[in-house]
Amino acid sequence: MSSSAGRRGSLSRRAFLGTAAVGAVAVGGAAAGGIAVATSGGGGAAPAAPGRGFRGEHQLGVLEQPAPHGLLAAFTCVDPDRETLARTFRELSDELEGLLSGRPAAALDPALPPADNGVLDEVTDPGLMATLSVGASLFDDRYGLAARKPRELVTMPFLANDRLDPRRSHGDLLLVLQGKEPDVCLHALRRVMRRTRANLVLHWLQDAFTRPDAKPRVGQTQSRNLLGFKDGTANPDAGDAELMRRLVWTAGGGEPAWTAGGTYQAVRVVRMLVERWDRAGLTEQEALIGRHKGSGAPLSGTAESEAPRYDDDPDGERTPLDAHIRLANPRDASTRGTELLRRGFSYSRGIDGAGLLDQGLAFISYQSRLAHFLAATDRLRGEPLEEYLLPEGGGFFFVLPGVTRDGDHLGRSLLTGMP
Amino acid sequence: MRRSLSVLALSAALAVLAGCSDDGGQVRSEGGGSGSGSTGSGSGLSASDLGTQSSNQDVTAATNQYRTYVQGEVTALRAAAKKFTDAVRAGNVAEAKKQYAPSRVSWERIEPIAGLVEEIDVAVDARVDDFAGVDDPKWTGWHKLEYLLWKKNTTAGGAALATKLDTDLATLDTRLKTVDITPKAVALGAGALIEEVSEGKITGEEDRYSRTDLWDFAANVEGSKAAYTVFKPILAAKNPTLTTALDSGFTAVEGSLKPYQVAGGGYQSYTALKPADKTRMQAQLAALSEELAKVPAALGVA
Numbered sequence: 001m002s003s004s005a006g007r008r009g010s011l012s013r014r015a016f017l018g019t020a021a022v023g024a025v026a027v028g029g030a031a032a033g034g035i036a037v038a039t040s041g042g043g044g045a046a047p048a049a050p051g052r053g054f055r056g057e058h059q060l061g062v063l064e065q066p067a068p069h070g071l072l073a074a075f076t077c078v079d080p081d082r083e084t085l086a087r088t089f090r091e092l093s094d095e096l097e098g099l100l101s102g103r104p105a106a107a108l109d110p111a112l113p114p115a116d117n118g119v120l121d122e123v124t125d126p127g128l129m130a131t132l133s134v135g136a137s138l139f140d141d142r143y144g145l146a147a148r149k150p151r152e153l154v155t156m157p158f159l160a161n162d163r164l165d166p167r168r169s170h171g172d173l174l175l176v177l178q179g180k181e182p183d184v185c186l187h188a189l190r191r192v193m194r195r196t197r198a199n200l201v202l203h204w205l206q207d208a209f210t211r212p213d214a215k216p217r218v219g220q221t222q223s224r225n226l227l228g229f230k231d232g233t234a235n236p237d238a239g240d241a242e243l244m245r246r247l248v249w250t251a252g253g254g255e256p257a258w259t260a261g262g263t264y265q266a267v268r269v270v271r272m273l274v275e276r277w278d279r280a281g282l283t284e285q286e287a288l289i290g291r292h293k294g295s296g297a298p299l300s301g302t303a304e305s306e307a308p309r310y311d312d313d314p315d316g317e318r319t320p321l322d323a324h325i326r327l328a329n330p331r332d333a334s335t336r337g338t339e340l341l342r343r344g345f346s347y348s349r350g351i352d353g354a355g356l357l358d359q360g361l362a363f364i365s366y367q368s369r370l371a372h373f374l375a376a377t378d379r380l381r382g383e384p385l386e387e388y389l390l391p392e393g394g395g396f397f398f399v400l401p402g403v404t405r406d407g408d409h410l411g412r413s414l415l416t417g418m419p
Numbered sequence: 420m421r422r423s424l425s426v427l428a429l430s431a432a433l434a435v436l437a438g439c440s441d442d443g444g445q446v447r448s449e450g451g452g453s454g455s456g457s458t459g460s461g462s463g464l465s466a467s468d469l470g471t472q473s474s475n476q477d478v479t480a481a482t483n484q485y486r487t488y489v490q491g492e493v494t495a496l497r498a499a500a501k502k503f504t505d506a507v508r509a510g511n512v513a514e515a516k517k518q519y520a521p522s523r524v525s526w527e528r529i530e531p532i533a534g535l536v537e538e539i540d541v542a543v544d545a546r547v548d549d550f551a552g553v554d555d556p557k558w559t560g561w562h563k564l565e566y567l568l569w570k571k572n573t574t575a576g577g578a579a580l581a582t583k584l585d586t587d588l589a590t591l592d593t594r595l596k597t598v599d600i601t602p603k604a605v606a607l608g609a610g611a612l613i614e615e616v617s618e619g620k621i622t623g624e625e626d627r628y629s630r631t632d633l634w635d636f637a638a639n640v641e642g643s644k645a646a647y648t649v650f651k652p653i654l655a656a657k658n659p660t661l662t663t664a665l666d667s668g669f670t671a672v673e674g675s676l677k678p679y680q681v682a683g684g685g686y687q688s689y690t691a692l693k694p695a696d697k698t699r700m701q702a703q704l705a706a707l708s709e710e711l712a713k714v715p716a717a718l719g720v721a
């Protein structure tokens with residue numbers, strides 16, 4: 001009933017542009033050439049992505065320093081069969097490649113809806129990253145992919161303390177977009193959705209933000225989550241390729257061959273009861289986390305970069321036995337080599353029915369084996385921090401391997417060469 | 420409803436403001452219109468502002484064919500509405516409930532065109548969201564009666580509303596005879612009907628008390644297809660890829676609706692709609708909308 005400003009705008013522009021031409025007028029490559037309206041969304045050049053662009057052994061957005069804005073978009077695939085699904089992945093991959101490599105959008109006859117939404121016209125450095133992953137449901141009986149399912153991929157069960165909302169959980173696909181500004185993610189989302197209208201239906205959407213370090217340093221961070229604590233301090237060194245090969249990238253281990261170069265992605269949309277948290281004493285907060293709030297130093301030390309020590313504190317006198325970081329990683333032989341790469345974002349979704357702020361952490365971790373994540377979750381089960389947390393959404397996904405050569409596309413190794 | 424009409428009225432008005440006369444569908448190699456400063460407002464338009472007729476004879480003939488379709492639908496609409504309003508006036512709740520959804524079918528088929536007569540659209544098809552509340556006396560039309568019948572299970576207070584509905588539809592009939600139905604309005608209307616389904620019918624907002632949303636859904640699709648069909652031969656000659664896509668788009672949506680048809684005509688309750696079917700329909704409708712968005716340009720009436 002309410003009139004849509006966006007639609008009005010496009011209609012009005014349509015009207016202004018005068019009478020139609022028939023079909024598309026291709027203006028090869030030169031988006032700004034020929035057509036006067038190119039900068040108002042007519043064909044705007046999709047700006048170049050920084051760094052390496054689309055191609056690489058692994059997808060962008062896992063190891064990289066996070067961008068300030070994120071958008072998690074989970075989709076349901078409605079394709080009737082595997083052949084159509086394979087085409088959808090090809091289209092989706094091509095659209096992402098275009099966006100990430102700065103391919104200019106086609107400049108169409110102005111009587112037609114423009115190929116690009118124009119949101120990023122004249123933006124030269126959007127810092128876009130995109131990470132596409134698949135959920136366990138894609139391997140159900142619809143597409144005959146069961147035999148290709150990554151071994152550990154399951155629908156995320158109710159874990160510790162959960163109140164999962166089905167409208168914000170799981171999905172056949174998850175696309176994590178990142179950019180310097182929120183509109184970078186929205187621009188890409190709209191392009192991707194338009195390209196796949198008949199195939200993908202948005203299931204849930206969560207926008208998110210963080211404050212990435214200007215200069216990433218191992219064992220230190222300036223990023224804080226909405227509890228006010230530094231988040232990411234103890235992350236493994238993403239610049240250490242050998243370490244990442246062991247901790248993050250899946251290979252071998254009885255996994256289907258196509259998974260090589262991918263990674264398990266655990267997403268937990270965790271609401272924080274921030275009003276209540278802000279009423280907790282500082283000492284209490286620090287005991288719940290196991291770190292000093294200001295400096296980020298472990299309770300066992302004085303500097304953020306110091307590794308926490310528990311061996312000389314068996315009774316939890318300095319660091320409580322049930323502190324978040326001590327449970328998550330007791331730093332003994334049992335957990336060595338199972339560290340997670342955490343890449344979470346904060347979010348804010350307005351207020352809930354009780355008038356409380358609806359904010360939290362879109363926790364995302366990447367790991368070569370989902371078992372590493374599940375073991376950490378098991379250790380955290382019942383932690384006293386739970387009193388301030390409510391996991392409401394997310395899911396388990398598997399990030400597709402990257403694309404390295406012509407003729408390849410995201411999901412090709414998963415979907416082709418099958419009977 | 421009011422939405423689609425304001426969009427159409429606005430675009431028609433802007434076409435006039437921008438001074439774009441039809442050039443018979445010839446290809447233009449450059450965009451015009453840059454530098455036009457006015458954005459215009461959708462208010463205060465009379466029916467005579469609604470764009471221009473085409474100088475392309477085929478397009479004109481097709482538009483006339485569509486006008487005939489609209490007239491047929493308006494006649495059917497008044498007859499079907501009368502069955503509904505008679506039942507309300509007779510105090511027959513069961514019969515009124517039975518006639519409610521059928522009484523709307525022709526309206527939903529021609530909704531964007533009927534909506535060009537703005538005050539009638541508001542009087543007959545507004546939902547409670549446009550008013551202060553269910554008791555707002557300005558709320559009239561089908562949905563107010565729907566509210567009384569299903570929420571209150573009564574026809575009490577309905578007779579006057581029923582008679583007003585008949586009168587308003589008679590006015591619509593008269594007014595539509597003089598409204599200039601332009602090719603552009605028809606082409607945009609085909610798209611607007613599917614947007615209607617995507618935004619209001621698939622969500623179950625339209626007929627929230629009676630749950631007869633799928634009747635309206637189907638009628639919107641039929642109306643959109645009727646508009647497309649008159650132009651199809653012209654489109655097929657100019658852009659066969661587009662007509663192929665549109666044909667399969669309509670077929671897909673119709674195929675999804677089919678299992679919800681009931682014997683003897685009509686559709687199951689919205690509450691019967693399976694979530695997986697709804698998701699698939701969302702994609703089919705969205706894909707169809709993308710293709711319909713290309714129709715005005717392909718006809719040279721954008």
Ligand code: HEM
Pocket residue numbers: 225227229230231232233234235268270271272289291308324325326328329340360361363373376377380389
């Ligand atoms: C809203 C939810 C959560 C909050 C607020 C939170 C907060 C924190 C904070 C403040 C730290 C210390 C700084 C750092 O090392 O990054 C930390 C560390 C950690 N968290 Fe969480 N976390 C949450 C959820 C989770 C979940 C769901 C897991 C995994 C199941 C997890 C696993 C870890 C791990 C493994 C560490 C590093 C421990 C270490 O190596 O010393 N966290 N978390």
